[in-house]
Amino acid sequence: MLHRIRLPLLGLGCLTAAMLIGAESGDDLARLARAEPLLPPNGEHLLGTNAIGQDIFWRMLAGGRHTLLIAVPSALVAVLLGGLLGVLSAQRRGPVDTALVSIANAVDALPFYLWAAVMVVVLSPSIWAVPLTITGFYWIGVFRIVRMEALRLEATGFVQAARLLGASRFKILSQHLLPAVGYLLLVQTGLLVAAAVKVEVGISFLGLSGSDGISWGTMLAEASADLTLGHPWNAVGAGSALLCFLYLVNSITDRLQSALRERAHAR
DSSP: HHHHHHHHHHHHHHHHHHHHHHHHEEEEHHHHHSSTTTTOOOOOSSEEEEEEEESSHHHHHHHHHHHHHHHHHHHHHHHHHHHHHHHHHHHOOOOHHHHHHHHHHHHTSOOOOHHHHHHHHTTOTTTTTTHHHHHHHHHHHHHHHHHHHHEEHHHEEEHHHHHTOOOOOOHIIIIIIHHTHHHHHHHHHHHHHHHHHHHHHHHHTTTOOOOSSOOHHHHHHHHHHHHHTOOOOHHHHHHHHHHHHHHHHHHHHHHHHHHHHHHHHHH
């Protein structure tokens, strides 16, 4: 399985490492503001400078780190929360299952951007506005997928045998159901990371993130003004980094999903 995702995984690792390591210099805005404004790409500034003389390349790295540190943990929490609640709902049934399904249906009834607008307005200017917006909505899809798979597994022979042998609910949950839905959580992680990055960029682009840090979204917002001055490099820097990151994540997810599907059919 690993040989299929080796190249995109290597590319994603290099891109992420560059953002996390190189962004230390990008956060030094005093150092970045020494150059002339709106310079084109040159030997000293690989992507030129923005309207206040900051190096766009280092801002791109710093913006990537800011985006990833918000989006990736939010997506991981959504996957873990949705997976755990999905398995718990399938196992418990009754009032617990009814309550969780009702909550998921109620949140899902709202259009995402209406949900995002409400969460950001209520929680701003807190830095938790975007993470809670992402986690609070995207756990639902994971919950439904895992719940359906766990309900199917509950009716299989090995779970029924474990129950007849006196296994506790916790043992069935931890030793049978959670390991069996692990491949779903793996694929959902890739999908949600890509979705969370796009959400963070979109909210930052609108200026609603509640954070003063550099983000790919804020760079793209600045680029809308720079383009009128014939200076496209803010858009090129943030846009190309975003495009590469999403392509690599989606490529890994697609190849992983294909490999897991083939393994399931082989069984």
